[in-house]
Amino acid sequence: MTLPLIQFVDIQKSFGSNQVLKGVNLSIYQGDILAVIGKSGTGKSVLLKHIIGLVSQDSGELLIRGIPLHSMPPKDKLRFKKELSYMFQENALFDFLTVFDNIALPLAENCLYPKATIEERVNLRMHQLGLGPIGEKFPFQLSGGMRKRVALARALVTDPQVVLFDEPTTGLDPIRKKKVHTMIEEYQRQFGFTAVIVSHDIPEIFDLAQQVAMLDEGKIVFQGTKDDILHTHSNIVNAFIQGEE
Amino acid sequence: MDTKQIENIGGATLDAVTSIGRMTLFFISGVAWIFVRPFQVDKICDHTWFIGAKSLFVIVLTGLFTGMVLGLQGYYTLVTFGSEAALGAAVSLSIIRELGPVLSAIMITARAGSAIAAEIGVMRISEQIDALETMQINPIRFLFSPRIVAALISFPLLTAIFDVVGIFGGYLTGSLMMGINQSVYMDKVVESVRLIDIFGGFLKSFVFAIVVTTICCYRGYYTHLSTTQGYGAKGVSMATTNSVVQSCVYILIVDYIITYFLV
Numbered sequence: 448m449t450l451p452l453i454q455f456v457d458i459q460k461s462f463g464s465n466q467v468l469k470g471v472n473l474s475i476y477q478g479d480i481l482a483v484i485g486k487s488g489t490g491k492s493v494l495l496k497h498i499i500g501l502v503s504q505d506s507g508e509l510l511i512r513g514i515p516l517h518s519m520p521p522k523d524k525l526r527f528k529k530e531l532s533y534m535f536q537e538n539a540l541f542d543f544l545t546v547f548d549n550i551a552l553p554l555a556e557n558c559l560y561p562k563a564t565i566e567e568r569v570n571l572r573m574h575q576l577g578l579g580p581i582g583e584k585f586p587f588q589l590s591g592g593m594r595k596r597v598a599l600a601r602a603l604v605t606d607p608q609v610v611l612f613d614e615p616t617t618g619l620d621p622i623r624k625k626k627v628h629t630m631i632e633e634y635q636r637q638f639g640f641t642a643v644i645v646s647h648d649i650p651e652i653f654d655l656a657q658q659v660a661m662l663d664e665g666k667i668v669f670q671g672t673k674d675d676i677l678h679t680h681s682n683i684v685n686a687f688i689q690g691e692e
Numbered sequence: 693m694d695t696k697q698i699e700n701i702g703g704a705t706l707d708a709v710t711s712i713g714r715m716t717l718f719f720i721s722g723v724a725w726i727f728v729r730p731f732q733v734d735k736i737c738d739h740t741w742f743i744g745a746k747s748l749f750v751i752v753l754t755g756l757f758t759g760m761v762l763g764l765q766g767y768y769t770l771v772t773f774g775s776e777a778a779l780g781a782a783v784s785l786s787i788i789r790e791l792g793p794v795l796s797a798i799m800i801t802a803r804a805g806s807a808i809a810a811e812i813g814v815m816r817i818s819e820q821i822d823a824l825e826t827m828q829i830n831p832i833r834f835l836f837s838p839r840i841v842a843a844l845i846s847f848p849l850l851t852a853i854f855d856v857v858g859i860f861g862g863y864l865t866g867s868l869m870m871g872i873n874q875s876v877y878m879d880k881v882v883e884s885v886r887l888i889d890i891f892g893g894f895l896k897s898f899v900f901a902i903v904v905t906t907i908c909c910y911r912g913y914y915t916h917l918s919t920t921q922g923y924g925a926k927g928v929s930m931a932t933t934n935s936v937v938q939s940c941v942y943i944l945i946v947d948y949i950i951t952y953f954l955v
Contacts, residue, residue, distance in 0.1 A: 532827075537818060539818060557827070605827075
């Protein structure tokens with residue numbers, strides 16, 4: 448059996464007295480798109496933040512290619528983190544930087560390429576995402592949808608191996624939403640990255656993801672394919688998909 | 693004293709010690725990153741513009757009126773002893789030794805320090821600092837280190853401008869309004885000011901630059917850790933207020949300590 452790229456083993460996390468994750472077990476395989484669904488406030492973003500290291504678990508293990516992340520040598524840990532990219536729910540764009548500088552930031556600050564190459568890569572991403580001539584504008588001058596695409600361009604500009612999307616289509620109209628989904632799908636096919644998408648776009652997200660996991664009450668109550676979820680007998684999953692309490 | 697009170701005192705002490713430790717590490721880390729290549733020249737220039745150039749007007753205004761008030765007050769005090777000729781010395785020494793560095797630092801704190809704390813605080817609550825971490829960019833290097841260098845450049849320069857304008861303000865009231873001989877005023881300034889006075893003033897401004905930048909950046913950076921301030925607009929506003937109040941108090945305390953060793 449293939450070794451998961453990332454594996455949550457009985458991960459628990461509390462914030463004060465509020466236990467958000469109560470023993471999460473989840474496997475993410477290389478090259479897959481995994482959609483994480485679930486009610487608002489169930490800890491889906493917290494789960495993503497464990498992968499990128501913004502949050503640490505209270506107990507349990509996070510395995511990267513079978514090796515516990517906490518026991519990895521710092522060099523390997525850093526190498527793994529460089530493979531990751533994160534797209535925030537609220538975009539987290541820098542107001543004091545132009546659109547171009549926002550997208551170029553991870554390349555420029557980490558001195559990955561010469562200036563001309565950075566310019567070329569940023570322009571390419573902007574073109575691919577239909578951003579047009581807005582490089583000199585600031586994020587506050589853009590519409591919500593535009594900002595979303597700028598955040599997406601920034602997340603993809605480093606050609607990451609694993610991209611974590613925290614509700615990438617929130618606030619977009621159906622056309623843009625579809626465009627973002629298509630783009631993730633196309634890029635994933637083109638570059639072969641692994642994607643974890645926290646989403647409320649049901650059922651559209653099922654067409655995009657190879658795997659779907661549902662988080663409920665701090666636990667993964669379901670993980671399987673699109674067909675599995677559409678034919679599951681789980682009451683919790685069915686009720687959620689049909690929008691019932 | 694009941695158990696609850698002892699618990700509260702213990703909790704507050706632990707919080708204070710933790711905060712001091714965290715701030716010290718924050719400061720050390722920020723200073724260490726200054727020397728790591730590539731040097732952030734563009735950011736340093738931007739922050740120097742913001743902290744230094746944009747504070748120029750308020751510093752000139754404050755310096756001028758401080759000097760003018762000193763000139764007036766000094767004149768009426770000295771004239772009763774018949775020593776109004778010493779006004780130039782009184783004004784220049786007061787300003788160069790004390791008022792220049794202290795008032796400049798307080799004015800820069802009010803204008804730039806509060807803005808720094810608010811900006812970094814907003815970046816914290818809107819996940820921009822988290823975004824830096826996800827991009828493998830050290831947030832302390834990105835946000836704090838260039839600001840320390842910018843403050844170390846700006847504070848002494850603004851203090852020097854405050855000193856010059858303040859002495860000129862004293863000249864305006866003392867000589868032009870009250871009629872002290874202009875040459876006497878200027879001679880007394882030149883005669884009384886020693887190199888150690890200027891050195892002391894600059895030393896203070898360097899230390900104030902570090903104190904103000906560290907407190908304001910730290911308060912903004914750790915906005916989310918305060919349990920009482922909340923995590924949002926209220927938290928940022930409290931972090932901003934605390935950074936200004938704390939900076940001003942520390943400026944006065946540090947001023948006393950440096951003065952104690954200089955005199």
